[in-house]
Structure formats: structure tokens, C-alpha cells
Amino acid sequence: xxxxxxxxxxxxxxxxxxxxxxxxxxxxxxxxxxxxxxxxxxxxxxxxxxxxxxxxxxxxxxxxxxxxxxxxxxxxxxxxxxxxxxxxxxxxxxxxxxxxxxxxxxxxxxxxxxxxxxxxxxxxxxxxxxxxxxxxxxxxxxxxxxxxxxxxxxxxxxxxxxxxxxxxxxxxxxxxxxxxxxxxxxxxxxxxxxxxxxxxxxxxxxxxxxxxxxxxxxxxxxxxxxxxxxxxxxxxxxxxxxxxxxxxxxxxxxxxxxxxxxxxxxxxxxxxxxxxxxxxxxxxxxx
Numbered sequence: 001x002x003x004x005x006x007x008x009x010x011x012x013x014x015x016x017x018x019x020x021x022x023x024x025x026x027x028x029x030x031x032x033x034x035x036x037x038x039x040x041x042x043x044x045x046x047x048x049x050x051x052x053x054x055x056x057x058x059x060x061x062x063x064x065x066x067x068x069x070x071x072x073x074x075x076x077x078x079x080x081x082x083x084x085x086x087x088x089x090x091x092x093x094x095x096x097x098x099x100x101x102x103x104x105x106x107x108x109x110x111x112x113x114x115x116x117x118x119x120x121x122x123x124x125x126x127x128x129x130x131x132x133x134x135x136x137x138x139x140x141x142x143x144x145x146x147x148x149x150x151x152x153x154x155x156x157x158x159x160x161x162x163x164x165x166x167x168x169x170x171x172x173x174x175x176x177x178x179x180x181x182x183x184x185x186x187x188x189x190x191x192x193x194x195x196x197x198x199x200x201x202x203x204x205x206x207x208x209x210x211x212x213x214x215x216x217x218x219x220x221x222x223x224x225x226x227x228x229x230x231x232x233x234x235x236x237x238x239x240x241x242x243x244x245x246x247x248x249x250x251x252x253x254x255x256x257x258x259x260x261x262x263x264x265x266x267x268x269x270x271x272x273x274x275x276x277x278x279x280x281x282x283x284x285x286x287x
Contacts, residue, residue, distance in 0.1 A: 010128035014041035069102035091199025121199035165276025
């Protein structure tokens with residue numbers, strides 16, 4: 001029973017994270033009004049952060065550094081356990097590189113142990129979905145090496161599609177130009193974005209109005225999902241559960257998926273996407 005380690009950027013419910021055996025989700029921090037915090041993973045905490053954002057608070061985030069990765073890895077290796085680490089997209093953060101640095105040092109310290117780090121190239125519940133598959137694979141008896149190979153083979157099949165309600169958060173993160181943000185806000189343009197093969201956020205389409213943006217996400221699921229009857233689709237949202245539920249209802253009505261699960265986008269991802277973000281994640285032939 002090897003360990004699976006990731007970060008709280010998987011945006012999975014606290015009850016889910018706490019219930020998994022031999023599993024850790026390292027907590028990224030954020031700063032607001034000059035004070036540093038660690039999210040507690042609860043919906044209540046996420047709601048409070050989104051309310052602060054709506055009130056104009058600016059939140060900055062910090063990645064998991066190599067020392068924090070070593071603090072997580074070392075005790076497990078020391079007690080004779082092996083580790084599969086699935087890291088937040090290198091296209092969005094340096095946390096994966098930090099995990100690789102930590103792992104390289106510890107492999108020299110514990111040469112008899114196995115420690116594999118995988119760049120998920122995923123974000124939010126997309127990373128969560130990949131981790132969920134890895135956890136289920138382990139339950140089915142996959143060895144560490146077999147599971148790592150499966151995850152690597154499916155990274156580029158993990159589809160991420162999302163829309164945001166407030167373009168100013170994308171502007172702050174450099175994802176759209178100032179002109180696009182201001183004009184888009186004026187005429188109620190809602191971008192549809194995805195995470196590309198390099199793990200970057202990329203605008204792919206523009207639609208007018210919130211309902212049409214949710215419709216576009218449902219259409220992406222219909223067009224790109226493979227073997228839907230075997231899949232659980234993940235939806236994450238930035239404190240807009242009603243709209244996330246509307247998207248889930250569209251998908252359930254039009255695609256024969258096994259299930260749809262909803263969760264909050266936590267403060268770390270939410271600080272960059274803003275309140276009102278809705279994202280959907282599933283497996284396709286390619287991203």
C-alpha cells in the first residue's frame with residue numbers, strides 16, 4: 001500500500017480527502033491583507049474567501065516549496081513506504097518542479113525506496129479527477145509503477161473546460177488583455193477556456209451571456225467524452241452552486257454518464273479565476 005500525495009489544488013471536498021487511506025494533499029497558502037493563511041478545505045472557508053473577493057480583497061497565493069515536499073516525503077520513505085506524487089500543473093505553478101527537486105534529493109537518501117513524481121498538467125478538479133483515478137487504480141491492485149504508467153498515459157486525455165463570470169480576474173493573471181476584459185465586461189462576453197497540452201489556461205471561444213457559456217460547456221462534454229457510461233464527470237465552481245448544478249443537469253439529461261460530482265474551487269485556484277467560475281472535467285481522446 002504505497003502512498004499517493006498531491007496538493008489541495010485538487011479542489012476535492014474535505015470529507016473526500018480525509019477519508020482516503022495512505023493519502024496526503026499538501027496545503028498551499030494564500031495571503032490577504034498582509035496576513036498568510038492555509039485553507040481548511042471546507043466549503044464554509046471557500047465561501048468566505050469568495051465573499052472577500054467580491055468585496056474587493058486581493059488574494060495572492062504561494063506554491064508548495066521543495067522543503068515542504070521533503071517534509072511530506074521523508075517520514076514515509078523512512079518508515080519503508082513508497083510514494084506516488086501527482087503534482088499541480090507545471091504550466092501554472094512551480095510546485096511540480098519543487099516536488100522533483102525534493103524527490104531527487106531523497107532518492108539519494110533512501111535509494112531502496114520508490115518515489116515517482118508526475119506532472120499532472122491539470123488544475124482544480126481536473127487534477128482531482130486524475131488523482132481519483134489513481135486512488136481507484138490502487139484499490140484495484142495496481143502496483144506503483146503500473147499506476148504511474150496509467151496516470152502518465154491519461155494526462156493528455158483529461159479534458160478541462162471552464163467559463164468565468166468576471167473577466168477582471170483573468171486580466172489580473174495575464175490571461176486576457178485589458179481591452180478584451182473591459183469590452184467583454186461591457187457587452188457581457190463570457191469566455192470559454194480550457195487547459196492545453198502544456199497545462200496552460202487558454203481562451204478558446206467567446207459567447208454572450210451566462211446561460212450560453214454553460215451550454216457551451218455541456219456541448220464540450222457531449223462532443224469529446226469517451227465511454228460516458230463508465231465515467232464520473234467532475235464539476236467545480238467558484239461559489240455558484242446553482243449554476244454548477246444547472247450544468248450538471250444538462251449533462252445528465254444529454255449524456256449517459258455514470259455520475260456527476262460537484263465541488264468548490266478552493267481559494268488557491270479561485271484567487272485567479274474569481275467568483276462565478278464553472279469548470280467541467282472528464283476523459284476524452286485528447287485534451
